[in-house]
Amino acid sequence: MLKLIQLEIKKFKITGYVIGAFIAMACIFGFVCAISFDPSSVEDLSDFEALFSTIDLLTRGVFIVFAAVLLSRFIIEEYRTKSISVLFTYPINRKKLIIAKLLIVFSFTFISILIADSIVSILMLVINHYHEFIHETLTKDVVIRQTIAFLMNAIAASFMSLIPLIFGMRKYSTAATVVASILIVFIVCSNSNGFSLNSIIAIPITLSWIGAIIAYTSFRNIERKDINP
Amino acid sequence: MTYVLQTHRLTKTFKGKESVSEVSMRVKTGEIYGFLGPNGAGKTTIMKMLTNLIKPTSGEIELFGEKLTPTSYSMLGRMGSIIEYPIFYDKLTARANLELHCEYMGYYNKRAIDEALDLVQLRGIDGKSVKDFSLGMKQRLGIARAIVTKPELLILDEPINGLDPIGIKEIRQLLRILSQEYGISILISSHLLAEIEQLADTIGVINHGRLIQEVSLKQVRETNTEYIEFHTNDCVKAAYVLSHHLNISNIRVIGNETIRIYDLTTPLPQVNKVLILNDVAVEAIHQKNSSLEDYFLSLLNGGGQSA
Numbered sequence: 001m002l003k004l005i006q007l008e009i010k011k012f013k014i015t016g017y018v019i020g021a022f023i024a025m026a027c028i029f030g031f032v033c034a035i036s037f038d039p040s041s042v043e044d045l046s047d048f049e050a051l052f053s054t055i056d057l058l059t060r061g062v063f064i065v066f067a068a069v070l071l072s073r074f075i076i077e078e079y080r081t082k083s084i085s086v087l088f089t090y091p092i093n094r095k096k097l098i099i100a101k102l103l104i105v106f107s108f109t110f111i112s113i114l115i116a117d118s119i120v121s122i123l124m125l126v127i128n129h130y131h132e133f134i135h136e137t138l139t140k141d142v143v144i145r146q147t148i149a150f151l152m153n154a155i156a157a158s159f160m161s162l163i164p165l166i167f168g169m170r171k172y173s174t175a176a177t178v179v180a181s182i183l184i185v186f187i188v189c190s191n192s193n194g195f196s197l198n199s200i201i202a203i204p205i206t207l208s209w210i211g212a213i214i215a216y217t218s219f220r221n222i223e224r225k226d227i228n229p
Numbered sequence: 230m231t232y233v234l235q236t237h238r239l240t241k242t243f244k245g246k247e248s249v250s251e252v253s254m255r256v257k258t259g260e261i262y263g264f265l266g267p268n269g270a271g272k273t274t275i276m277k278m279l280t281n282l283i284k285p286t287s288g289e290i291e292l293f294g295e296k297l298t299p300t301s302y303s304m305l306g307r308m309g310s311i312i313e314y315p316i317f318y319d320k321l322t323a324r325a326n327l328e329l330h331c332e333y334m335g336y337y338n339k340r341a342i343d344e345a346l347d348l349v350q351l352r353g354i355d356g357k358s359v360k361d362f363s364l365g366m367k368q369r370l371g372i373a374r375a376i377v378t379k380p381e382l383l384i385l386d387e388p389i390n391g392l393d394p395i396g397i398k399e400i401r402q403l404l405r406i407l408s409q410e411y412g413i414s415i416l417i418s419s420h421l422l423a424e425i426e427q428l429a430d431t432i433g434v435i436n437h438g439r440l441i442q443e444v445s446l447k448q449v450r451e452t453n454t455e456y457i458e459f460h461t462n463d464c465v466k467a468a469y470v471l472s473h474h475l476n477i478s479n480i481r482v483i484g485n486e487t488i489r490i491y492d493l494t495t496p497l498p499q500v501n502k503v504l505i506l507n508d509v510a511v512e513a514i515h516q517k518n519s520s521l522e523d524y525f526l527s528l529l530n531g532g533g534q535s536a
Contacts, residue, residue: 003332007329007332007333011329013320081316082316083316085277085312085313085316086316086317086330087333088281089282089305089308089310090302090305090306091302091303091304091305091306091334092302093300093302223299223300224299225284226283226284227283228282
């Protein structure tokens, strides 16, 4: 499996996406900075919890869309260009081939969200140290609670990010995949006065399950299905 | 006699329409088997079923003496194929594509890639991504990819598409070498009889999804001998002259005006001369060198009517 993942990465040159992820991270950081220094939104970011959840919200939103791009590159494009018919003439279990691709997208999203969450948070804390815009001391309690929240949300978001696959696979369309991911972002990353649909715990859990099920159905029948008839 | 590939009543239905119906074909180990049929006859569909890309609606496939099932992955490692048209990872170079192929096939021989590129005469392509290749170059690269791991069975769907005449000749020679020196069995499809005729040991004629006939080319050549054909308005007299003056009895009268001579011991000028000296008016006379085309055309047309 590790070998297959390596080959996929070699095939699609993942370095470009790593750079892209870092650029996205920089944008998130810039955006959070802008909000924190904007006098009109000072009230929104009055404490650390609000700051961290804003960071998390943005990060998840960005990387769910990012995952859609990866999905279309690693899976949908293989179908569209029919190179999947080359891949499937190899003496390798087709399920494993698809799982390798899904694993790449899943772990890339998960790791990116965690890294972005922590780097942006740390940078904001450093900035806060010099220009105090949050008048509150950071307790150990908050840090632990936030870390757990980051982790759980990252896992949920990574599963959710697989949902667009089902839309993209209908006509092998990259556009459909990305649009679907944006819709998901609207559902889980909307925020009105501190209230987000993501905070109703049932919603992210259901969406994660849907993502996992979609991922499973994408390879469940792959051995019996006709490929590009 | 062992068979590298056999199908039993292989059938594929797409949306209620039979694209391939009850095809039972047999490819002997080590031979070149030519699949001949017009476009849309079902050649590609059969080849896709052989490589497990699509699944038969009914019927069975036996490869290397074992039944092909949806999970017989190891069999795929013993085959090399180009189906429909060669597909690559366009953004990568030819070499990178072949390297990936070898890795996926589990074949680790660094020199094999150079050898394969050499065999198909693809040179000066370093640093060029495949999307800049011409169709002919892609076709060559496709063949290189199919043969790089030295498979036991090669499945080539219209491999000479897009090649220039010199390229076609080179590929033909290459396929012969692969068959004779490496003992690779080859299944090759084409809608061009001339191509198949020069290459194959056995020809399977397919039309409208049915395998109309499977014949060894040697056999066809023997049964379809050459003949001299001429037109005259007096067939009775012509037949008399032929049998009495030239001692030719192996003739056939077709209609009222055409006679075919299957006995070719007397050369055409001689026949013509004797006929004219005996007052038989010959309107046109010619020697048929190859009736192979007629033979296959008649198969295809006949098959078309029955289907």
